Amino acid sequence: MDNKELWQSVLAQMQFHVSKANFATWFQNTEIISIEDKKVTISVPNAFSKEWLSNKYNKLILKAIHDIDDKVKDLSFIINPYSSKKILNKILIQNEKEETEQLRFEEFKVNKETNLNPKYTFDNFVVGSFNELAHAASLAVSESPGFTYNPLFIYGGVGLGKTHLIQAIGNKINEDSKKKKIKYISSEKFVSGIVAAIRSNSIESFKSNLSSIDVLIIDDIQFIAGKNKTQEEFFHAFNSLYEKNKQIILSSDRPPNAIPELEERLRSRFEGGMIADVSLPDYETRLVILKQKLQEKNIELPEEILDYVANNVKKNIRELEGALNRLLLYSKTNNILDLETVKKLLKGFIFSPFDVVNCKKIIDTVSKFYNLDDKNIFDVTRRKEVVKPRQVAMFLLRKELKFSFPAIARKFGGKDHTTAIYAYNKILQENEENNKLTEELNLIKQRIYSG
Ligand code: ADP
Ligand code: MG
Numbered sequence: 001m002d003n004k005e006l007w008q009s010v011l012a013q014m015q016f017h018v019s020k021a022n023f024a025t026w027f028q029n030t031e032i033i034s035i036e037d038k039k040v041t042i043s044v045p046n047a048f049s050k051e052w053l054s055n056k057y058n059k060l061i062l063k064a065i066h067d068i069d070d071k072v073k074d075l076s077f078i079i080n081p082y083s084s085k086k087i088l089n090k091i092l093i094q095n096e097k098e099e100t101e102q103l104r105f106e107e108f109k110v111n112k113e114t115n116l117n118p119k120y121t122f123d124n125f126v127v128g129s130f131n132e133l134a135h136a137a138s139l140a141v142s143e144s145p146g147f148t149y150n151p152l153f154i155y156g157g158v159g160l161g162k163t164h165l166i167q168a169i170g171n172k173i174n175e176d177s178k179k180k181k182i183k184y185i186s187s188e189k190f191v192s193g194i195v196a197a198i199r200s201n202s203i204e205s206f207k208s209n210l211s212s213i214d215v216l217i218i219d220d221i222q223f224i225a226g227k228n229k230t231q232e233e234f235f236h237a238f239n240s241l242y243e244k245n246k247q248i249i250l251s252s253d254r255p256p257n258a259i260p261e262l263e264e265r266l267r268s269r270f271e272g273g274m275i276a277d278v279s280l281p282d283y284e285t286r287l288v289i290l291k292q293k294l295q296e297k298n299i300e301l302p303e304e305i306l307d308y309v310a311n312n313v314k315k316n317i318r319e320l321e322g323a324l325n326r327l328l329l330y331s332k333t334n335n336i337l338d339l340e341t342v343k344k345l346l347k348g349f350i351f352s353p354f355d356v357v358n359c360k361k362i363i364d365t366v367s368k369f370y371n372l373d374d375k376n377i378f379d380v381t382r383r384k385e386v387v388k389p390r391q392v393a394m395f396l397l398r399k400e401l402k403f404s405f406p407a408i409a410r411k412f413g414g415k416d417h418t419t420a421i422y423a424y425n426k427i428l429q430e431n432e433e434n435n436k437l438t439e440e441l442n443l444i445k446q447r448i449y450s451g
Helices: 003-014 020-027 047-056 058-068 090-107 132-143 162-176 187-199 203-211 228-243 264-270 283-297 303-312 317-334 339-345 359-369 384-401 405-411 417-433 435-449
Strands: 031-036 039-044 074-079 152-155 182-186 215-219 247-252 274-277
Touching (some): 003 020, 047 058, 047 074, 132 162, 132 274, 152 162, 162 182, 162 215, 162 247, 187 228, 203 228, 228 247, 303 317, 303 339, 359 384, 359 435, 384 417, 384 435, 405 417, 417 435
Parallel strands (some): 039 074, 152 247, 152 274, 182 215, 215 247
């Protein structure tokens, strides 16, 4: 048996002891380069692999070799970043294939009845001060649906765990009682369902379907704003479920009172239960989330790298996951995982406020937040719907970007910078007196800074 064959059979053995993910991470591009004096020397592609293999897998590897060649008593590892690059390992390729297939399978294992994705659970949901209330309320609802908080309304920015949380409730209820009829539906699907039902004259059966549900979960409910027919139907569905103590769970990118063009009667229904927000996790929680995701995948990374990611990827949890996946994918195919490489790889995930926030960004975000079309914020008009967003935009240009008042005035068609001063002071003062405005400003800022 030559060195290559020996190593292949060791690898085949190691597979039984190591998870696929770990196997791929630590054994890729390794080979036996010599056997001398009872000592086997294994070449590894980097210091990182060396540390791992010699600390964690030394015994296992030695035993596997010893089982084949009992003269061998010792192992050593040397780093050889060049020669090993091209080693192709059948086992690895095979594993990788299986793994991606498995991954894909998991991704799409959405329950056909409930539309819930089983990957969203309370078990893998990390709790910190940023989402404590939302988590506690969700847990309470999952324990006695229909009887604690109804409706439960979770709101917050993109990628902060709303979908995860509201699906976790559904999955938990489903696990506890198979009899309960649970439906998770995105608000877009809900809208298109109603539109289709109206078109095909089947709104009655659509309604009776809805009324047989025990737990109705609608994600991103803000999208029904401005869609009058949908709001009307939803209002009736809401009432009929509510009266029967059926649980209603909603998520939104903002609180009910900040959703423009939401019918008053719906707003007051939404406010009639529990409203809880999810916000941004702090450094410690980001670190815990990273570790939790690695644990799920059964992979470990050095503290130094985790610390760097947690310190720098701050936008939201989805980005944090994205950054991590990027690193894992890269390390799997290239075997390089030093901090310098990590920094390069994560460039797109890391930003300073000054990179992304500019005048256009602020104006666009404010316009969008208040449902104004692109250019309308610049309209010369005293209409309230335009004046307020314009004042908010002026305020933020001053506050966030330190624009001068004349510069702000120029942006808005120019004549008189006293208008900009007036707007700034007005919003500043109202911000102190009016909680709703404060909340709106916070949400707008959250969006501006989250890319
Ligand atoms: P949202 O619906 O608010 O846009 P998601 O629920 O889709 O955000 O979350 C984005 C990603 O981050 C998902 O993969 C989700 O599993 C993960 N995630 C969010 N919050 C947490 C958390 N607290 N603990 C663990 N993973 C989380
Ligand atoms: Mg979501």
